[in-house]
Amino acid sequence: MILYPAIDLKDGACVRLLRGEMDQATVFNTDPADQARAFRDQGFGWLHLVDLNGAFAGRPVNAAAVEAILAAVDLPVQLGGGIRDLATIEGWLARGVARVILGTVALRDPGLVHAACREFPGRIAVSIDARDGYVAVEGWAESSDVRALDLALRFENAGVAAIVYTDINRDGAMGGVNVEATADLAFALTTPVIASGGVSSIADLRALKAQEQSGIEGVISGRALYDGRIDPAEALAVLAGNA
Secondary structure, X not given: OEEEEEEEEEOOEEEEEEOOEEEEEEEEEOOHHHHHHHHHHOOOOOEEEEEHHHHHHOXXXXXXXXXXXXXXXXXXXXXXXXXXXXXXXXXXXHOOOOEEEEOHHHHHOHHHHHHHHHHOOOOEEEEEEEEOXXXXXXXXXXXXXXXXXXXXXXXXXXXXXXXXXXXXXXXOOOOOOOHHHHHHHHHHOOOOEEEEOOOOOHHHHHHHHXXXXXXXXXXXXXXXXXXXXXXXXXXXXXXXXXX
């Protein structure tokens, strides 16, 4: 199971939000490239980047920070936030992003997801962010009447590399990951699922690892890595099955 350290970008800095609220941001590093190098040096094999401003604006906003990260490390990077058309997808993949994550547009224009998967096989993920089981979009500012599982099922045969599933009520709140909902979603799909939202301890990682056979292939962690609640070496060992 892969542990993806999160670099959430707001106004050019690395931040963490509380339940997706932009006015509840804690700045952890003003130099995203420095943070990327730190995660590389701690042994991580991937990075998870989100352009938070872009998610609200509907277009890339923190491009300079993303490009600085791509120049600083040679780790594969997955990027989401404000990516709403094929040209933007192609542009990021050409600049070195390994995998593009589509969120709001997956609900608004599912045909784009299918087209992107055909054009860039294995390099498109879908982010499904749920509040009380229903999909939220536009940087989590808007809720829909579509259930998370129903949206995920629309892409079962599209060739999506992974579904990134976030429980918004848990995100940044340090209350623990929603293992049951994540495992239920993964079990219902053939597409691999990456867990996100609320990961606050090694115990959370062990609980997710125990459900790996349901189809959970990875987990994203942010605040708990930044504030030291999760030790990187121990976390990587747990998810590798060595601890």
